[in-house]
Amino acid sequence: MKKKRISITDIANALNVTPSTVSRALNGGGKVSEKKRNEILALAKELGYRPNPIAKSLLENRTNTIGLIIPEFTHHFYSRMLAGIESVTSEAGYQLLICTSNENQAQEIKSTQTLLDARVDGILATISKMNDKFEHIQEEMDSGTPLVLVDRFSEEIETPYVISDDFKGAFSAVDYLCEIGCRNILHIKGPDNLSTTFNRFMGYKEALRKHEIELKEELLLESSDTNLLEKIRFCLTNHQVDGAFTYSDYLAFEIYKVASELNIPIPEQLSVIGYADEPISTYINPTLSTVNQQPFEMGAFGANYLLNKINNPEIALEIKNLETRLVIRGSCKGLEG
């Protein structure tokens, strides 16, 4: 059975004073005689008194808790983001209440409700991919609970957010491929309807434009393509592809597979750059060049924005488009190449 914790009243009774006096002694607030204060502190320590945050929450209408809605845990990106969030919130003395959405809107709505019911002081959310309705977000905001979006945002939601600069990230990758001499650069796009998919594609286009390379439709594939492997094979066989930039690291590995099959050496004949800097990138052979999105920093920034908003609801809209880092590894020729 859960043992009854010792309360402020227990101490008060033992010492023949009132709870208020004990409260004052413990919180240093009002005036208490040195003698009583010491007695109280001593007894509290002896009995292992720990204040009950539940009671305080009820009184103060705040819980020192932050709610987190995240699609899932298993992608390295989210793990790192979570670590960044946790490092900031735990430092600030906040607890983290975590819900997953599984990229499922219904579950996201439920999670939002759950967190609001729990009276969290603020919510950090990565909204799910398939969101087309935002009533639950709107309801969340109407409730007055501060909200900060991380990793994904929507123009329909006016609240602080931290995202990664996908355009620049993609641009830097494709720019690099052009610099090392690639002229037929394959791009595998991400899932439809995702701003990241769109922005990375824009970065790709812009880099080609900068280098006066014509965009060729036949060099564009989509991650959702049926028989993606076959399409990559066709592409590599027929279009003298010498570079590839993919929406994710995992898509880059698909290219690795086909290239290995076709005996196309990487990076000698084909330079490849992925996206996300999954840890696997450094273990695969050749090691994969990729774009690092600094997920830890993203989480940390998001958490800080949220704390700011909690402490000052009238704060100006804080928005961050986080810089990416291009990480060149064995899958690309060198700049002199």
Place this chain on the structure above:
Amino acid sequence: MKKKRISITDIANALNVTPSTVSRALNGGGKVSEKKRNEILALAKELGYRPNPIAKSLLENRTNTIGLIIPEFTHHFYSRMLAGIESVTSEAGYQLLICTSNENQAQEIKSTQTLLDARVDGILATISKMNDKFEHIQEEMDSGTPLVLVDRFSEEIETPYVISDDFKGAFSAVDYLCEIGCRNILHIKGPDNLSTTFNRFMGYKEALRKHEIELKEELLLESSDTNLLEKIRFCLTNHQVDGAFTYSDYLAFEIYKVASELNIPIPEQLSVIGYADEPISTYINPTLSTVNQQPFEMGAFGANYLLNKINNPEIALEIKNLETRLVIRGSCKGLEG
């Protein structure tokens, strides 16, 4: 500003009844006239009334919250375990309060305290590697808060736990290597003082014994060895190594590196089996054989044990040594080989 939520008293006042009546109507408990009940339910719905769990917690001395102490988030193993835990707890209507220990005992102690202060109904913990003191765990158990250990346990702590059967997992891997004809099987051990390191090594030994293969000291390496790569190189060069079983998948990749350097083809000349089934295993070339520990199931079992213990503190000690699954991929010769 956080908007004031509507309370049971608000409804009571609006309808000229008392809070008790509203409470009864809402909870279906006592007797309330059909008419009043309907009125109350209607108004509650209209105003968007949501019960305040904080008040309930204070009253009932339970929070519907489970605390989790986990070393870190970024290993795939823990992500999956977390997913397993979350699936069970969210299904049961419990919230998850998450703390990390970073394998640091001081932080683990602090996290324990934090969770107890938060009055969680139970704690799920993966105790940190370097634990030599268990006072904080003892204190936790003395408090009457149910505790379940996952992934790691200690004989000094008498509480339910779920771990993975490292001995059998290792045994099955090395047994397989023997079956396909390996006779000089390299083993890279994990960190010192870890029961998993010990048990996997025992499994390795037992499999060799079963196949009447002599254990050779020169085929044993440790992950902490300085110049591990060099030692692997020496081993592969001088001892006709035809099989390798490593404490982790990542250590297996170190063997890949050296083998590739020395032009030793995998699996033709060297069969390799790792441990943990990191997702990267299926992307690396050749795909890595490995031992899957079923982390999702581990988390789910642990969460269920905890819920059982919360609901019935007198329950018998539940203990599970979870089966592993040997996953054979491209890094091993076939059984006929």
Place this chain on the structure above:
DNA sequence: CTGTTAGCGCTTTCAC
């Protein structure tokens, strides 16, 4: 300096 009182939101006797 310290005690009294009231109340955060809710449930649960106990009366009527």
Place this chain on the structure above:
DNA sequence: GTGAAAGCGCTAACAG
């Protein structure tokens, strides 16, 4: 069937 009252643990305003 419904209201009044007490209390979960704590704080704060107000007396004294």
